[in-house]
Amino acid sequence: MAKKEKKKKLNRRDFIDRGFRFSIGAGLVGLSGLLAKKSFSNEYVWQLDPEKCIQCGRCATECVMTLSAVKCFHVYDMCGYCDLCGGYLRPGVKKLTTAAENQLCPTSAIERKFIEEPFFEYHIIEELCIGCGKCVKGCNAFGNGSLQLQVNHRLCDDCNECAIARVCPADAFERVPADNPYKFSGNSKDETKKS
Amino acid sequence: MKKSLSIIFLLIIFSIQIYNVIAIQRFPKPEFESGHTQPPTLTPSPRAQALDILDVFVLAAALSIVSWLVIKKRSRKGVFWMSVFAVLYFGIFREGCVCSVGSLQNVTLALFNPEYSIPLTVIAFFILPLVYTLFFGRTFCAGVCPLGTLQDIFALRPMSIKSWLEKVLGVIPFIYLGLAVLYAATGTDFIVCRYDPFVGFFRFEGTFMMFIIGGLLLLIGVFIARPYCRFLCPYGALLNLVSRFSRKHITITPAECINCKLCEDSCPFEAINKPVVLKDKEEKPIASRRFIFISVIIPLLVLIGGFTASQFHENLAIVNPKVRLAKELINNTNYGEPNEEAFEITAFKSAGQSKEELYKEAAEITNQFYIGGWILGGFLGLVFGFTLLSLSVFRYREDYTPNKGTCISCARCVDYCPVLPEDRSL
Amino acid sequence: MNRRKFITTIGRGTILSGLAAISGILIFRNSKEKDLCTYDFVCKECQRLKSCTQPEAIILKRKKAKNSVSNG
Known part of the structure; x- marks a missing residue:
């Protein structure tokens, strides 16, 4: 009997309140459903467009990570395997040796390996690369442009607003879909493999 | 012949330097005779997206738990441990990004610029705390927001500050909110993220300035609890407004207030409304005259604010990189660099956009800032007006109650109340 | 109250x-x-292009804007 009386007490205001609560609950359930369904296809990450990049060197200094998440990537597919590499050697060197004073890279992060006459292969040692883009500039000027700056997504924190994007003079940073997070320029766009 | 060839060669090199044409296959791809295979370009994948969904669920769960701890359990200890969890998970594990405070800019940008595709995680981070606040008060601030909880843990020797100072400083979050919305809506910058003082502590790295400002805020926070939340946080300003309409809100006493005054100094945030003794009550004619005066002055403040801010629209717009570039090009000032060409100008030249296009774009953005300036100024005028109103309006109170706007539901006061909860079985 | x-x-x-x-x-x-977004020639003038956030669409829009400036 007491229960029935309680039920009768439910007045209009309570009813409206309850209605609100239910609709909100339903809305939340719907929202989370949508979230679960759509999230997989709708995430974006930061990446830089090598075609816009002017290698100003700010990537090395402006990233929130103390060693920038922007690294030099070598698109081997485009590389000419030159002996006289514009990305590896300082312009105007006298000897084509691997001596440190001949190298363009300030941290010696490029490894030069002899393959066969007259080809050399160049590897980037990621731990040493600071993302300054000096080699990229050299490769663009004298070579095929196979050295390109890219955001390394294993290192990138994916800040809400990329600190480099803020100061990038070429406006080269943009959000790209997370399922295709690299943006190489040139002829080898689709041939890179995921690791 | 040789000379002309070399000139042509030089010209080619020169044009490459200027236009920065990438990916010309100058040298053919070699064919190896020794059977060497070319290694693949390694492209490490980004953080698993499943983790983003986990974040949203953890957020919802944390909000629910803190709300339950505050409203049902009335446990300060529980809230404290939840704040420790929030600093560890949302702060250190997730590295503080994306947070609800910053998400308000993403939402603004998405509303104003349909080209910007906002991640659903970010929408959830923006909406969920607001919805919870609408129902349970600012429980998000109490034990979920990593920025707030970090300061809360450091609030060791809170002092009280003058209530007028509290009110005046309390206007700053609204100014910050207005500016953040203006700059996000015009696609200029996310200033809240840019000047986030604590994210460096979560990542254990950041700029020197960030650590100085963050450390200073934490140091101040030892004595004046949660300085960022109360006097800066733009999302806090939003929650402050929303929380006033909250359905349930923490109460100091579980039953009836007995006016024992024990809780009076318990709140480190000056968010307890003290009872007003009847004899303090103002005479009616004076009060109503002042009320009418203020109701007239509010629209006036809105107009003055809008006019003033719109006059400064060019100063506001200069933050936008495009407007800045256009200005530097027109004035031929080269970003104040005397020797070399500034990177911005080099990049502009190599991008191949014409100056007229840039000027047109910059003029459009400046115009947006003019309109935005009116809205921002009007909003600020409204905020000033209502602050004045709240200072002058007399409200009769019998008991000690939390101020629903500024109370962040930390549940400190609860421990001071000697009243026992009513026995519900009776 | x-x-x-x-x-x-x-x-x-x-x-x-x-x-x-x-x-x-x-x-x-x-x-x-x-x-819904396709960037064939069919969609070049369609209504949806305006609100589309796909990178290709944004490039297309930029090109269009550029053309309209240089023409007008």
Whole structure:
């Protein structure tokens, strides 16, 4: 009997309140459903467009990570395997040796390996690369442009607003879909493999 | 012949330097005779997206738990441990990004610029705390927001500050909110993220300035609890407004207030409304005259604010990189660099956009800032007006109650109340 | 006191519906584009292009804007 009386007490205001609560609950359930369904296809990450990049060197200094998440990537597919590499050697060197004073890279992060006459292969040692883009500039000027700056997504924190994007003079940073997070320029766009 | 060839060669090199044409296959791809295979370009994948969904669920769960701890359990200890969890998970594990405070800019940008595709995680981070606040008060601030909880843990020797100072400083979050919305809506910058003082502590790295400002805020926070939340946080300003309409809100006493005054100094945030003794009550004619005066002055403040801010629209717009570039090009000032060409100008030249296009774009953005300036100024005028109103309006109170706007539901006061909860079985 | 409660309820309702509207708009916008945007010649002039966030669409729009500036 007491229960029935309680039920009768439910007045209009309570009813409206309850209605609100239910609709909100339903809305939340719907929202989370949508979230679960759509999230997989709708995430974006930061990446830089090598075609816009002017290698100003700010990537090395402006990233929130103390060693920038922007690294030099070598698109081997485009590389000419030159002996006289514009990305590896300082312009105007006298000897084509691997001596440190001949190298363009300030941290010696490029490894030069002899393959066969007259080809050399160049590897980037990621731990040493600071993302300054000096080699990229050299490769663009004298070579095929196979050295390109890219955001390394294993290192990138994916800040809400990329600190480099803020100061990038070429406006080269943009959000790209997370399922295709690299943006190489040139002829080898689709041939890179995921690791 | 040789000379002309070399000139042509030089010209080619020169044009490459200027236009920065990438990916010309100058040298053919070699064919190896020794059977060497070319290694693949390694492209490490980004953080698993499943983790983003986990974040949203953890957020919802944390909000629910803190709300339950505050409203049902009335446990300060529980809230404290939840704040420790929030600093560890949302702060250190997730590295503080994306947070609800910053998400308000993403939402603004998405509303104003349909080209910007906002991640659903970010929408959830923006909406969920607001919805919870609408129902349970600012429980998000109490034990979920990593920025707030970090300061809360450091609030060791809170002092009280003058209530007028509290009110005046309390206007700053609204100014910050207005500016953040203006700059996000015009696609200029996310200033809240840019000047986030604590994210460096979560990542254990950041700029020197960030650590100085963050450390200073934490140091101040030892004595004046949660300085960022109360006097800066733009999302806090939003929650402050929303929380006033909250359905349930923490109460100091579980039953009836007995006016024992024990809780009076318990709140480190000056968010307890003290009872007003009847004899303090103002005479009616004076009060109503002042009320009418203020109701007239509010629209006036809105107009003055809008006019003033719109006059400064060019100063506001200069933050936008495009407007800045256009200005530097027109004035031929080269970003104040005397020797070399500034990177911005080099990049502009190599991008191949014409100056007229840039000027047109910059003029459009400046115009947006003019309109935005009116809205921002009007909003600020409204905020000033209502602050004045709240200072002058007399409200009769019998008991000690939390101020629903500024109370962040930390549940400190609860421990001071000697009243026992009513026995519900009776 | 009752009047105040009533006002709060109304305020709450308004805020909630506002939030629902915002999230609805954003989610709807997000979800519809993925399938509907095609950048063939067919879609070059279509209405959806304006609100499309796909990179190809943005490039297309920039090109269009450029053309209109250089022509006009």
